[in-house]
Structure formats: structure tokens, C-alpha cells
Amino acid sequence: MAKGFRRHQKIVIWLIVFAFFVGGVGLFSLNRAGFFNRSTSTSSGPTYAAIVNGDKISIDALNAAADQTLNRYKAYYQQMGLDIGNVLTGAGGQLFRLRIQAEALNELIRQVLYRQEARARGITVSKTDVEAEAAAQYENFLRTYNISEQQLSDYLRQAGTTLAEFKDSIRTEVETQLLTARVQTVVAGPIDPSEDDLEAYFEAHISSYDQPEKIRASHILVDDEKTAEEVLSELKDGADFAGLAKAYSKDTATKDNGGDLGWFSRGKMVREFEDAAFGLKNIGDISDIVKTSYGYHIIKLTGREPAHTPTFDEVKDQVRDDYIQEKKNEKVANWYNALYSGSDIEIELPLLRAYLYEQDDLDRGLAEFERIRATGESADPYIPYYIGRIYEVKAAYAADELRELRAKEDPTDEEKARIAELQQEKEGYQGKALAAYLDALENVDADENFLGRVLSLNPENLAATVLLGKLKADQGDYVTAENHFAEAIKNDPTYVPAYLASGDLAVRQGNYPLAESRYEAALEQRPNDTSIMFKLVNVYIAMNELGEVSELVAKIRKASPDNVKGIIAEGDLAYAQLTAAVDELNGLKGKDSPTGDEEARLSELQSTVDTLYQRAVDRYEEGLRRGGTLDLNVKLGNVHLLAGHLDEAEDQFRNVILRSPYRVEAYMGLGEVYLKRGDTEAALENFRTGFTHSVENAQREEFGERILELDPQ
Structure with missing residues (x-):
């Protein structure tokens, strides 16, 4: 418990255990599992992630190592009380996953190189040493997290593994640790600092003591x-x-x-x-x-x-340890860098190769990503995003140098020329980053951070502004969404996507007058765009402006006679007219003593209803024959329902539910069929099912109202 309330120690134990267990699988267990194999001349294709001096690292090994690395990140984020899911989403999440893979592959390459060096130098680790160190680490693990062996066993069982497997993983990791340490000791050689070396080191690092x-x-x-x-x-x-x-x-x-x-x-x-x-x-x-x-x-x-700075003599032993460790680290780093540079390392996976190039040389990485995009070697739709990020980094470097030069009080002519050059470079890189981002947005789902990057490069970018508005609408923030659409319209009154997005949101909210004005404004910019006309047809129908519907449908049919949407639009018009005729017919039928004119109107209306019913059915069935969606089945069911053909309506609604159980409109229609038959319980059952399947608030409200009408309790 003492360790339990130390800062950042509120940890989900099973996650720590799992990360330790999975993360503890080192080189030697992977090697025994057959993940590392000598290359042969017969192998081909992307079977391997990398080949290191002839030793192959399989894609299975890379995937396992990447999972291990991700588990460590998850454990760390859990300790910090953060949600790693936020890091893994969107375009930035894709880049983070690529980074995870690169880290994992670098570690696997390091393990292979260390193993090869150990083999060349005849360095080994005894089983006795491994067992002793593994036992010590195991006991330390239990003490650190204040758990018993039985508790650990229970946690592991919940994670789908066993205590024996966990202990094996520790032994494997310890074997790798000890071998690595012995290679490093041999590589670094003896380090024996003089008194002067230690005093100089102490003075240079005094604040750290x-x-x-x-x-x-x-x-x-x-x-x-x-x-x-x-x-x-x-x-x-x-x-x-x-x-x-x-x-x-x-x-x-x-x-x-x-x-x-x-x-x-x-x-x-x-x-x-x-x-x-x-x-x-x-x-x-x-x-x-x-x-x-x-x-x-x-x-x-x-x-x-109290706080104090110790004398050299007080911390001399610590200074010696620090000096030796630092010099050892320098020697090992220099040795490893030379070993890596002199090794024959082939990265077989193109995106990882480009990413790793980028870490050492931005231009080399950029060139590789550009080559991959041009050749189509990878189908990853986020490649333009990765390219855009590199251009942003290059723009940031140019901006940093520009800021330093501009801070000088009296720059030289050469520096002034460099300032102009850097300004041009920065703007060029930003332009290329923006172009790459917009290219990516054509093929990937937009997320808020991604769109924020686009807008930081070009605050008035219309496409990004509208996409951000759509994202806000999907999140339920309708006010902010409409503000983004209005901003885009203000910046460019001819930008049709902004009008359409605003109109679509207005329809979603039931604000048909706004939708009407937005779609009509869009149609002014694109007078022959039938897709906009279809949107207007639906709005006019919702507003019961059937005269406008009739004119627009005629225009659609004239502009595109074979367009199936035009045929469906005629069906929509017939259905709207049928609704009005049925309402008037039912109103006249409800009168106790109709006049002669009303009797004549009744007869006329019945004929009109029959005609409109048949017209709507014909148009919708033609749409279905020409590949229409389940929306048409729902519409056809509603036409049958309105005209009182209940069996035909039931067939259509059941067909929809059978093929797509979450099309809630079909449950509403089927419930209405049962109501007309007097079966309230069956109607309620369908309304309740529709309610539970609904996602949109408006749909849930509609179902809720019908349920309360039939069952107020």
C-alpha cells in the first residue's frame, strides 16, 4: 500500500501483467518459435518484414512485437489516467500505428544484431545466471505491485494465460537482457576514470546532484x-x-x-x-x-x-558510477551505429522503410513516400497524409530559422537574402502540405485533428471548413456545424457544397424553410444539377408545396428521361398527392350529411386516389426493377398502407426487416398495419422494436409518441 498511493501508481493490475507478459517475449523466444530464419535464395514476396545480414525477421514476429509495444503504451496511458483510444483514431492514429511498427521493427533489428555479435564474439549466458536473475525479477514484480502469487495467477488466468507461461516469459526476457548487457560490457571495454576526470564531470553536471x-x-x-x-x-x-x-x-x-x-x-x-x-x-x-x-x-x-548541493566527496561514488555509465553508453552507441550502418539491412515493407528513412533524413523519407504513392506499391489511403506531415515539419524548420534571422537587429545582406529564401521555402512547403492533405481527404474519413491541420495552413479553405461542419453535425453539435457552413458560404457565395451541407443539416433538424433556401441557392449555381433537384423535391414534399414538386419533377424528367431517380421522384410526387387526396376523402366521408357537390367530389376523389395509388406503385416498382434500394420497399409499403392495401403493405415491410433488421421505418409501417387491423399488442411490439433500433433522436421521439399513445402506462 505504501507504493500504492505514490503518484501515478493507480494501475489496473491485469493490464500491467498483460503488458509485462506480452512485452517480455524477447529475441530468443521468437527465434525458438521460428520467427527468425536464415534467408534462402528461393524466398520471394512480402513474407518478411526485414532481412538483417541474412537473418530474416518475419511479418508474424513484427506483428507480435508491435502488439507488445502497443501494450506498453496502453499500460503507460492507463497509469496516467489517459485514453489511448484518442491517440489511435483518425489520420494521426494511422501515423501513430506506423510509428509503433517502426519502433517494434527497430527493436527486432537490434536484437538480431546483438545476437549476431554475441555469436561472433562467443558470448553466452549460463542457465544458472538466467534462473537467478529471473527469480529476483519475479519477486520484485510481486513486491512492486503488492500482489501475491495467487493473485497474479488469477490475473493471468483472466488474461488467458498461466503463471508458468508468465515465468517462462521472464526467463526469456532475462536471457536477452543478460546477453545484451554482456555484449555491451565487452564492446565498451574497461573504463577507469582519474580523479581529475571525476571532478571535471562533477562540475559539469553539478545541478544533477x-x-x-x-x-x-x-x-x-x-x-x-x-x-x-x-x-x-x-x-x-x-x-x-x-x-x-x-x-x-x-x-x-x-x-x-x-x-x-x-x-x-x-x-x-x-x-x-x-x-x-x-x-x-x-x-x-x-x-x-x-x-x-x-x-x-x-x-x-x-x-x-533541506535542499542542498553536496560536495564532490559526498557523492564521489555516485559520480564515478554516472561517469562510467555515460562513457559506456557513448561507446556502445558509437559501436551500434557503426554496426547498423555497416550491416546489410533490407526493410521489405515499403511504408515502414519510408518511415524509417524519414527518421534519419526527411528528404529521403519524403522521396520514398512519394515513390510509393506514384507506383501504388501500397494501398494505404493515408500516404498523402504522411507526406503532408513531412512537408509541415520542413515548413516548421524553415520557420524556426526564419525566426532566428528576423530576430537579429542588423542582418547582413546574405542573411536578408536567406530570409527571403526561407520565406519562400516555408510557403512552398505549407502549400505542398495542404495539397497532400486535401488529396488524402478525398479517400479517408475526416477527423477533427486532421481538419484542424488543414485549416491551420489555410484558415479559409472551404472544403475543410465544410468537412469540419459535417463532423460537428455527426457529433450532434448542430449550432457549430451550421456556423462552419455559413462561414464557408460567406467566404465564397458560389461554393455549392456549403449550401448542400447546410441544407442537409436543416433537413436532419426538420428546418425545411432553411433547407429550401439552401438548396435553391445551390441550384442557382448549378441549374441543371438533378441531384440538387431531388433534394428540393423532398423538401417541397415535406412542406406540402406540391405545385413546385410537379414543376421540378417535370424538369428532372426532361433533363434526364432515363434517370431512375426521376422515375422515383414521380412516385414521390404521386405519393404526396395521394396523401392529400386521401386526407380530403376521409374528411368528406366523415360528414353526416354531405351536399351534392360534396357527393360528386367524393366520387371524383375516389377515382383520383385509385389513379395516384397506381401511379405511385408503378413508379416505385419500376425503380426497384432498375436496382432501387430498400428505401423504395419502405415507400411502396407506405403507399399500400395509405391506400388500405394492408396485406401488400405488410409484405413490403417484412421484406425490408428480413433483409435489414435495423431499418426502423419498416417497424413503424408494420406497426401501423397492425393498428389498422385492430391488433394493438402487435403494433406496440413493432413500435418498441423500432424504438430500440433507432439511432436518430427524431426517430426515437416518433416511436416514443406512438408507444405512449397506445400504452400511457
Whole structure:
């Protein structure tokens, strides 16, 4: 528990175990599994991720290593209380996944090179050493996370593995660790610094040896405030703190030691505990009750060391260790870089090859990504996005140099020329980044961060503004969405996609007057665009402006006689006219004593209803024959329902439900069929099913209203 309330230690144990277990599979287990194989002249195709001096790294090995790397990131994000899902979404998420793969492949290449070096130098690791170190790491793991072996076994079983497999993974990882350490020791050779070397190192790094203020404290941790008050009362009456800690504290790691937490500096404990502990003035002082996420604490200050800078003699041993480690790291890094550069390494996966090139040389990586895009070697639709990101980085470098030169009070002529050159470079890179992003947006789903990048490069970019509005609409933020559409229209009153997006959103909200004005404005820009005409037809029908519908449908049919949408539009017009005729017919039928004129109108209307019904059915059936969607089946069902042909209506609605159970309009239609037959229970069943399947709020409200009408309880 003592470690449990240290900062960032609130961890989901099973995730830590899983990340450790999966992440612990090192080179040697992969090698034993057959993931690393000697290359042969008969192999071809993308079977391998890389070939390192003849040793092949399989794609299976890379995928496993990438999963391991991602699990480590997940564990880290979990510790920080963050959601890694936010990092993995959208275009940025695709680039992050590529980064994960690159990290994993680099680690696998490193393992292969170390293994090859160990083999060349005859370096081995004994089984005894592996077993001893593995046992020590296992015990440390249990202590660190304050869990028993049985608890660990339970966690592992939940993760689908066993304690034995977990221990094997530790041995495998330890074997890799020990072999790596021995190779590094041999490569670095002996390092024996002189006294002068150490003193010079100390002076150069003196700030790193500064000691912050530290305190030593003990605590008693209990579950509830009432118990904490009782303990505090006993302490005030003179009771022994250590005795009460042993009797009451639920911190099993410290209770038997009087609650002693040892020495710690700021930043090691959760904030509430830290503030209270460092706020105690004198040795022996006891705090009031301190509430944290772990429970209720009472803290006793038992020691304090002020911040200070030690002398060389005080930290000489530490300085020696640091000096030796730093020199060893330098030698190993130089050796590895030379080894890597001199090795024959072939990256078989094109995107990974381009990404790894980019890490060393932006221009080389850019050229490789551009080559892949040109040749179609990869089908990844985010390639233009990766290219755009590189251009953005190049623009940022140019901007940094530009800022430094502009900060000079009296630049030289050469520097002035460079300023003009850099300004041109920066604008050129930004333009290329924008072009690449817009290219990507034609093939991938837009996300807010991606669109934000586009708008940062060109705040008035109409396409990105409209796409961002659509994204906000999908998130339910209709006000912000319409603001983006209106902004695009203001910036360019001829930009049709903005009118259409605004009109579509207005339809979604049931604001048909706004939709009408937006679609009509779009049609002014594209007078012969039948797709806009179809949108207007639906709006006119919703507003019962049947005269406008008739004119527009005639225009559509004249412009495109064979267009199936025009045929369907005629059906929509006939259905709207049928609805009006049926409403008038039912109104006249409801009169007790109709006049002669009304009797004549009744006869005329019945004939009109029959004609319109047949026309709508004919048009919709023709649309279905020519490849229409299930929307037409729903419309056809509604026509039959309106005309009282209940069996035909039921057939259409059931056909829709059979083929697509989540088409909620069919449940509404089928419910209405049952209502007309007097079967309220069957109607309610369909309305309730439609309600549970609905996604749009308007649909749920409609179903909810029908349910409440039939079953107010």
C-alpha cells in the first residue's frame, strides 16, 4: 500500500501483467518459435518484414512485437489516467500505428544484431545466471505491485494465460537482457576514470546532484473518517503512533514498521498527501485527517532534510558510477551505429522503410513516400497524409530559422537574402502540405485533428471548413456545424457544397424553410444539377408545396428521361398527392350529411386516389426493377398502407426487416398495419422494436409518441 498511493501508481493490475507478459517475449523466444530464419535464395514476396545480414525477421514476429509495444503504451496511458483510444483514431492514429511498427521493427533489428555479435564474439549466458536473475525479477514484480502469487495467477488466468507461461516469459526476457548487457560490457571495454576526470564531470553536471528537500514520515491509513477521528483522538491523548499504526492501518507494507514511509521528496506522493506531509513544521508533528483516493490518512513527520548541493566527496561514488555509465553508453552507441550502418539491412515493407528513412533524413523519407504513392506499391489511403506531415515539419524548420534571422537587429545582406529564401521555402512547403492533405481527404474519413491541420495552413479553405461542419453535425453539435457552413458560404457565395451541407443539416433538424433556401441557392449555381433537384423535391414534399414538386419533377424528367431517380421522384410526387387526396376523402366521408357537390367530389376523389395509388406503385416498382434500394420497399409499403392495401403493405415491410433488421421505418409501417387491423399488442411490439433500433433522436421521439399513445402506462 505504501507504493500504492505514490503518484501515478493507480494501475489496473491485469493490464500491467498483460503488458509485462506480452512485452517480455524477447529475441530468443521468437527465434525458438521460428520467427527468425536464415534467408534462402528461393524466398520471394512480402513474407518478411526485414532481412538483417541474412537473418530474416518475419511479418508474424513484427506483428507480435508491435502488439507488445502497443501494450506498453496502453499500460503507460492507463497509469496516467489517459485514453489511448484518442491517440489511435483518425489520420494521426494511422501515423501513430506506423510509428509503433517502426519502433517494434527497430527493436527486432537490434536484437538480431546483438545476437549476431554475441555469436561472433562467443558470448553466452549460463542457465544458472538466467534462473537467478529471473527469480529476483519475479519477486520484485510481486513486491512492486503488492500482489501475491495467487493473485497474479488469477490475473493471468483472466488474461488467458498461466503463471508458468508468465515465468517462462521472464526467463526469456532475462536471457536477452543478460546477453545484451554482456555484449555491451565487452564492446565498451574497461573504463577507469582519474580523479581529475571525476571532478571535471562533477562540475559539469553539478545541478544533477542537487538534493531537493526531503522528509521522512509515517502514516496510518484507514477506510472511513469515523475510524480516522477515533485514531486521531487517541493520538492526542498520548497514544503511541507506531502502536496505533500496527493496530489500525490498512497499509500492509508499513503497518508493522510503525507506518514508516522512509524518505521522499516532492512529486512522489499524491498531491493531497504530499501537501499535508510537507506542511508539517516540526519533527514529531502530527497532521489532521487527510483524505485521498486511498482512504483517510494521519501523518507524522519523523525527519526533514533541506535542499542542498553536496560536495564532490559526498557523492564521489555516485559520480564515478554516472561517469562510467555515460562513457559506456557513448561507446556502445558509437559501436551500434557503426554496426547498423555497416550491416546489410533490407526493410521489405515499403511504408515502414519510408518511415524509417524519414527518421534519419526527411528528404529521403519524403522521396520514398512519394515513390510509393506514384507506383501504388501500397494501398494505404493515408500516404498523402504522411507526406503532408513531412512537408509541415520542413515548413516548421524553415520557420524556426526564419525566426532566428528576423530576430537579429542588423542582418547582413546574405542573411536578408536567406530570409527571403526561407520565406519562400516555408510557403512552398505549407502549400505542398495542404495539397497532400486535401488529396488524402478525398479517400479517408475526416477527423477533427486532421481538419484542424488543414485549416491551420489555410484558415479559409472551404472544403475543410465544410468537412469540419459535417463532423460537428455527426457529433450532434448542430449550432457549430451550421456556423462552419455559413462561414464557408460567406467566404465564397458560389461554393455549392456549403449550401448542400447546410441544407442537409436543416433537413436532419426538420428546418425545411432553411433547407429550401439552401438548396435553391445551390441550384442557382448549378441549374441543371438533378441531384440538387431531388433534394428540393423532398423538401417541397415535406412542406406540402406540391405545385413546385410537379414543376421540378417535370424538369428532372426532361433533363434526364432515363434517370431512375426521376422515375422515383414521380412516385414521390404521386405519393404526396395521394396523401392529400386521401386526407380530403376521409374528411368528406366523415360528414353526416354531405351536399351534392360534396357527393360528386367524393366520387371524383375516389377515382383520383385509385389513379395516384397506381401511379405511385408503378413508379416505385419500376425503380426497384432498375436496382432501387430498400428505401423504395419502405415507400411502396407506405403507399399500400395509405391506400388500405394492408396485406401488400405488410409484405413490403417484412421484406425490408428480413433483409435489414435495423431499418426502423419498416417497424413503424408494420406497426401501423397492425393498428389498422385492430391488433394493438402487435403494433406496440413493432413500435418498441423500432424504438430500440433507432439511432436518430427524431426517430426515437416518433416511436416514443406512438408507444405512449397506445400504452400511457
